[in-house]
Amino acid sequence: MFAFGYMSAMKQYLYFEDFEAGQRYDLGSIAVSEDAIIEFASEFDPQPFHLDPKAGSDSMLGGLAASGWHTACLGMKLLYDGLIGHSSCQGSPGINTLSWKRPVMPGDTLTGTAEILATRPLQSRDEMGLVTLLVSLANQDKALVATYENPVMFLKRKGGA
Amino acid sequence: MFAFGYMSAMKQYLYFEDFEAGQRYDLGSIAVSEDAIIEFASEFDPQPFHLDPKAGSDSMLGGLAASGWHTACLGMKLLYDGLIGHSSCQGSPGINTLSWKRPVMPGDTLTGTAEILATRPLQSRDEMGLVTLLVSLANQDKALVATYENPVMFLKRKGGA
Numbered sequence: 201m202f203a204f205g206y207m208s209a210m211k212q213y214l215y216f217e218d219f220e221a222g223q224r225y226d227l228g229s230i231a232v233s234e235d236a237i238i239e240f241a242s243e244f245d246p247q248p249f250h251l252d253p254k255a256g257s258d259s260m261l262g263g264l265a266a267s268g269w270h271t272a273c274l275g276m277k278l279l280y281d282g283l284i285g286h287s288s289c290q291g292s293p294g295i296n297t298l299s300w301k302r303p304v305m306p307g308d309t310l311t312g313t314a315e316i317l318a319t320r321p322l323q324s325r326d327e328m329g330l331v332t333l334l335v336s337l338a339n340q341d342k343a344l345v346a347t348y349e350n351p352v353m354f355l356k357r358k359g360g361a
Numbered sequence: 362m363f364a365f366g367y368m369s370a371m372k373q374y375l376y377f378e379d380f381e382a383g384q385r386y387d388l389g390s391i392a393v394s395e396d397a398i399i400e401f402a403s404e405f406d407p408q409p410f411h412l413d414p415k416a417g418s419d420s421m422l423g424g425l426a427a428s429g430w431h432t433a434c435l436g437m438k439l440l441y442d443g444l445i446g447h448s449s450c451q452g453s454p455g456i457n458t459l460s461w462k463r464p465v466m467p468g469d470t471l472t473g474t475a476e477i478l479a480t481r482p483l484q485s486r487d488e489m490g491l492v493t494l495l496v497s498l499a500n501q502d503k504a505l506v507a508t509y510e511n512p513v514m515f516l517k518r519k520g521g522a
Contacts, residue, residue: 244434246441247450260451268453269434273405276430280407289408290421292429295459295509300452348456 214287216329216354219319227282227312227335230274232266234306240270265303271310271346272298275335278312279350283333288355290328298348302339309340317349321356328353375448377490377515380480388443388473388496391435393427395467401431426464432471432507433459436496439473440511444494449516451489459509463500470501478510482517489514 212218234253241250245267248255256264272295304310317332330351337346373379395414402411406428409416417425427435433456465471478493491512498507 243438244441245437247445247452249452267437268455269430269437273430273434276406276428277404280405284408291408291410292461294429294461295456298456298459300455 211286214283214354216288216319216321216331216356219316219329219331219354221316221318223316225283225314225316227278227314229309229311230278232274232304232306232308232310234264237264237266237270237304237306240273241267245269261303263303263305265305268298268300268346271300271304271337272348274310275312275337275346275348278310278337279314279333279335282312283314284352290353290355292350292352294351296332296349296351298346300346302343302345304339304345308345310337310345311339312337322353325353328355330354372447375444375515377449377480377482377492377517380477380490380492380515382477382479384477386444386475386477388439388475390470390472391439393435393465393467393469393471395425398425398427398431398465398467401434402428406430422464424464424466426466429459429461429507432461432465432498433509435465435471436473436498436507436509439471439498440475440494440496443473444475445513451514451516453511453513455512457493457510457512459507461507463504463506465500465506469506471498471506472500473498483514486514489516491515 238251249259249261249265250267253264313336315334317334319331322328322330330353332351335348335350339345399412410420410422410426411428414425474497476495478495480492483489483491492515493512496509496511500506
């Protein structure tokens with residue numbers, strides 16, 4: 201059940217067969233600084249309320265707030281650190297229903313969880329299966345800031361389950 | 362019909378009332394370098410096939426490929442430059458059905474379009490309406506690499522349409 205090598209010796213290396221609907225993975229936490237919010241927004245989403253505290257305060261966001269894409273990318277980083285990085289992940293065809301529920305502000309710390317919604321073998325690729333994850337990000341007040349569903353392809357164990 | 366000030370003098374400033382289902386906005390183009398792919402992946406999605414050309418070649422992606430989140434963020438940048446940046450945009454509640462169709466490789470140039478799928482006034486906020494955009498990104502071979510639906514809130518004109 202445990203593979204050794206590039207993953208942490210303390211973490212089980214995960215194949216398709218290890219996932220079951222209903223499982224929940226803790227993905228750890230990440231802090232969000234004003235500098236990171238502004239740097240990301242400057243490159244990808246330079247709307248005033250993502251760049252300037254005054255413009256943020258004047259907007260419905262109520263203050264300088266991270267681009268929703270930034271929040272989603274922080275979810276990817278947590279998903280990598282907490283699951284994908286010690287797995288046989290082969291990529292993903294996309295995202296279903298990414299929902300931005302609350303602004304992410306400087307000084308927030310986001311904590312991620314991934315719940316397994318469904319698993320199925322891939323008909324087109326016998327060596328892989330598809331696992332649909334529900335990634336949820338909450339802030340330090342335990343309020344949800346974003347959720348998304350992510351179907352991810354994982355290799356099966358060699359020689360079958 | 363034209364507002365003057367922070368947007369380009371050559372671009373019409375867009376309010377909710379300016380959008381109609383079936384309209385299509387060209388969003389321009391952006392080039393993708395190997396350095397940018399690796400820098401983004403290092404921060405947000407450090408899977409081997411997003412960091413290392415050899416690992417990319419060994420994967421189903423067929424070569425070093427941008428994180429799908431990177432591609433999506435480049436779509437946001439094109440959407441900002443081509444539409445959002447000269448509009449009354451107030452933010453977005455999320456994304457529906459983000460689809461990664463083909464790998465994005467170093468040297469690719471992505472061209473974006475936004476098609477208006479639907480518009481409706483917001484019941485909860487009389488001063489705004491919701492416009493659902495279909496953002497499509499194609500590479501230099503005119504092959505689609507990603508699409509997503511993005512409902513976006515825009516202010517109405519003051520004093521009504």
